[in-house]
Amino acid sequence: MSFNYICKMKQIEIEELENWYPKNYQNKIVGRRVIIGQIIPIMDNLNSLFKVNKIGVSPLKKEIRNIIFGKGKTKILIWTQMHGNESSGTKALFDFFNFIERPGQLTYFRDKILNNCKLLCVPMLNPDGAEAYTRVNSGGIDLNRDVIDKKAIESRILQDILLEFQPDYCFNMHDQRTIFSVGKNNKPATLSFLAPSEDKERSLTDGRIETMKVIVSMNNLLKKCIPGQIGRYTDEFYPTATGDNFQKMGFNTVLIESGHYKGDYQREITRKYTFFALLQGILYTVDAGHVEDHQSYFEIPDNEKKYLDIILKNVKYQGKKSDIGILYEEKLRNNEVCFDSKVDKIEDLANYNADKIIDKVEVNFRNLADVVEWLKNKNI
Numbered sequence: 001m002s003f004n005y006i007c008k009m010k011q012i013e014i015e016e017l018e019n020w021y022p023k024n025y026q027n028k029i030v031g032r033r034v035i036i037g038q039i040i041p042i043m044d045n046l047n048s049l050f051k052v053n054k055i056g057v058s059p060l061k062k063e064i065r066n067i068i069f070g071k072g073k074t075k076i077l078i079w080t081q082m083h084g085n086e087s088s089g090t091k092a093l094f095d096f097f098n099f100i101e102r103p104g105q106l107t108y109f110r111d112k113i114l115n116n117c118k119l120l121c122v123p124m125l126n127p128d129g130a131e132a133y134t135r136v137n138s139g140g141i142d143l144n145r146d147v148i149d150k151k152a153i154e155s156r157i158l159q160d161i162l163l164e165f166q167p168d169y170c171f172n173m174h175d176q177r178t179i180f181s182v183g184k185n186n187k188p189a190t191l192s193f194l195a196p197s198e199d200k201e202r203s204l205t206d207g208r209i210e211t212m213k214v215i216v217s218m219n220n221l222l223k224k225c226i227p228g229q230i231g232r233y234t235d236e237f238y239p240t241a242t243g244d245n246f247q248k249m250g251f252n253t254v255l256i257e258s259g260h261y262k263g264d265y266q267r268e269i270t271r272k273y274t275f276f277a278l279l280q281g282i283l284y285t286v287d288a289g290h291v292e293d294h295q296s297y298f299e300i301p302d303n304e305k306k307y308l309d310i311i312l313k314n315v316k317y318q319g320k321k322s323d324i325g326i327l328y329e330e331k332l333r334n335n336e337v338c339f340d341s342k343v344d345k346i347e348d349l350a351n352y353n354a355d356k357i358i359d360k361v362e363v364n365f366r367n368l369a370d371v372v373e374w375l376k377n378k379n380i
């Protein structure tokens with residue numbers, strides 16, 4: 001007779017998370033644009049579990065800080081907003097800090113994390129881009145394509161941390177545009193994941209397989225609450241991308257792309273699911289044994305680009321029957337993110353989905369400006 005003495009760790013339940021979240025998320029940072037001035041006072045007020053350090057300044061002299069906590073062996077590096085206008089990861093990270101400070105009925109999981117992990121977080125790598133609401137930094141550099149050249153000071157700060165900290169796992173937090181969709185019904189890709197390739201052949205190295213397992217673990221939890229809205233980002237190798245290179249250097253790097261949820265233009269629903277994903281990804285590192293294989297990573301459907309902000313169906317454009325697809329352009333005006341309508345497609349859009357679908361508009365649009373004007377008058 002044999003005995004199995006392996007005691008498996010309890011898995012977190014989605015209902016417990018849904019209960020905890022509304023009363024405890026970080027409600028001081030909401031909306032699409034998050035800037036350094038909003039997060040500094042929160043960092044200053046974190047409790048004694050956290051150690052906050054200034055690690056540099058941006059070209060426009062804004063502080064870049066890191067936050068360190070946990071006394072375990074597994075080292076986890078998380079950075080957010082390397083693209084300044086992608087704030088969901090930052091909001092989710094501060095939700096996670098609240099979880100560490102006041103886990104309530106989820107204390108068991110919080111303690112597992114603090115006892116097994118050491119976390120180093122950089123909550124806004126590109127504060128200048130955040131202020132200006134741009135993807136790039138103040139010098140026009142895309143930090144996610146600067147890993148080899150290291151032209152930007154922000155890129156050097158991140159790599160210095162990486163090499164000094166030597167993490168076992170990295171979480172690279174981004175936002176993706178509304179256009180990304182998943183599956184036959186073209187639902188919005190609310191969350192997409194990637195275990196980046198280390199080479200052109202997209203080889204399945206041991207490290208990459210481990211990254212895939214983190215994603216399998218997150219997907220298993222998330223598919224209970226947003227089924228059909230989780231996608232897999234293309235694993236084409238980008239020689240200058242951060243994740244691909246970090247993975248190649250031996251640091252398992254999970255890419256999380258927060259995307260659209262119907263009606264949620266401020267990405268407040270999305271940030272909740274991003275927090276769930278991040279928390280589950282970290283819990284995976286405590287109990288990697290609960291994911292036995294990486295194969296179901298490949299069952300996550302590919303991201304496609306079949307989602308628009310608005311579709312006007314069966315309208316007339318220059319006398320011809322057609323559909324019109326609108327994509328919003330995000331513009332910062334008076335410190336507010338505005339969503340300007342822009343015609344993206346004039347064609348049969350039967351294979352597309354949208355946040356709003358308006359059928360049979362009785363107007364013959366003469367030109368693109370007509371369409372934009374009509375939307376404005378209808379307050380859409």
Ligand SMILES: [Zn+2]
Pocket residue numbers: 083086144173174175
């Ligand atoms: Zn990004």
